[in-house]
Amino acid sequence: DIVMTQTPLSSPVTLGQPASISCRSSQSLVHSDGNTYLSWLQQRPGQPPRLLIYKISNRFSGVPDRFSGSGAGTDFTLKISRVEAEDVGVYYCMQATQFPLTFGGGTKVEIK
Amino acid sequence: QVQLVQSGSELKKPGASVKVSCKASGYTFTNYAMNWVRQAPGQGLEWMGWINTNTGNPTFAQGFTGRFVFSLDTSVTTAYLQISSLKAEDTAVYYCARGELRYFDWLSSRFDYWGQGTLVTVSS
Numbered sequence: 001d002i003v004m005t006q007t008p009l010s011s012p013v014t015l016g017q018p019a020s021i022s023c024r025s026s027q028s029l030v031h032s033d034g035n036t037y038l039s040w041l042q043q044r045p046g047q048p049p050r051l052l053i054y055k056i057s058n059r060f061s062g063v064p065d066r067f068s069g070s071g072a073g074t075d076f077t078l079k080i081s082r083v084e085a086e087d088v089g090v091y092y093c094m095q096a097t098q099f100p101l102t103f104g105g106g107t108k109v110e111i112k
Numbered sequence: 113q114v115q116l117v118q119s120g121s122e123l124k125k126p127g128a129s130v131k132v133s134c135k136a137s138g139y140t141f142t143n144y145a146m147n148w149v150r151q152a153p154g155q156g157l158e159w160m161g162w163i164n165t166n167t168g169n170p171t172f173a174q175g176f177t178g179r180f181v182f183s184l185d186t187s188v189t190t191a192y193l194q195i196s197s198l199k200a201e202d203t204a205v206y207y208c209a210r211g212e213l214r215y216f217d218w219l220s221s222r223f224d225y226w227g228q229g230t231l232v233t234v235s236s
Binding site: 051092098101 | 147149156157158159161171173174207209214216217219220221222223224225226227228229
């Protein structure tokens with residue numbers, strides 16, 4: 001199975017400041033079709049997960065442009081350019097390149 | 113708009129069974145896979161597997177074979193998760209999530225819409 005490792009576990013951020021979350025996979029997420037199926041999900045307190053980013057850097061419908069994804073191969077990053085109060089929650093990376101689909105352990109974003 | 117609406121919380125005794133429903137609307141049900149994800153209390157997300165909404169064929173991740181059943185009723189655009197012989201460690205929130213299916217390797221490329229979750233508590 002592909003292991004997804006996220007750092008940091010927790011990220012206290014000042015409102016209006018940037019935040020960055022790293023996700024590393026135990027093997028390359030480049031699929032034989034040439035795509036890299038790495039997604040980022042946000043889970044606000046008491047809410048279900050919500051898709052933010054898919055295929056490394058594509059924002060899903062309705063996702064604010066302060067969220068951006070980057071990376072390649074085994075190393076990926078989610079950035080929030082200016083954290084807002086509504087961004088508090090846990091963020092997960094997820095790989096859908098290989099069976100079984102696997103998630104990172106999560107990174108908690110909280111306000112300082 | 114796309115919606116996945118799940119059934120309400122359940123409290124079950126060890127050894128009992130539970131059936132969670134996931135009612136889909138706002139899209140053509142059979143054009144997308146339905147995935148199931150478990151989240152134990154205070155823990156992360158774990159993919160349980162998926163069901164092909166065209167054929168009804170289920171696929172399970174390791175650790176979710178035997179006591180777990182995925183099923184469908186396409187007439188009411190609803191997917192179901194049934195767990196039998198419940199154990200305390202099955203206590204979790206269970207989510208359904210729509211998957212954009214890749215037909216060449218039968219995996220979902222992304223989980224774009226999620227149900228609100230169903231809390232299943234197993235306790236004597």
